[in-house]
Amino acid sequence: MKWNSVKPDIKIHSLHSVINEIGFMYGIAFINTNENYLLLCFQSCWDKIIKHLKPHKVEMGGLIIGKIHEDQSLDKTIVLLEDIVVSNDHKSTSVSLEMGAGIWSEANSNKNNDQAVVGWYHSHPNLGAFFSGTDVKNQKANFNSAFHFGLVIDPFRDEYAIFRGAESKPINLSNFFIGDNHAWLALGTTV
């Protein structure tokens, strides 16, 4: 996958304000974990990602919009995944995907002032969930902040992988939660 263009502005929220988004009980629980990087994907957002990727035998992808909650002194970041922008302007084959630059302006017009593009997702149909050399380069070029992540899904093998920041550091699936204000389950345990 390749991308290039202008990135939207980035708004950072306080770590504590995650409580306003997911409620006191889970908010406090996530703030108090020993993990320094957590991704919380609302069920509605997850359903959109899967619905987008699942039917296709060629690579598909898009941007993920959400909110960044961070306390730099604690070195702790909680990212909420709220919505997606599907790449419609793309060329895809079974092994590659190139997205058009227009997706960034589409993301800008679809997000509100509290939100940012927090990461990107794409599929590897029946290839397995990993980052290719091109994926690593894309992440370094376009998703190089410490809060940024890339999510890659093989919808045929039900495999998932997550990579963080400029260096595409692998993130354990147990740091990726799917849910809503009633329950949150780590990715490995829900699918």
Ligand SMILES: [Zn+2]
């Ligand atoms: Zn890829």
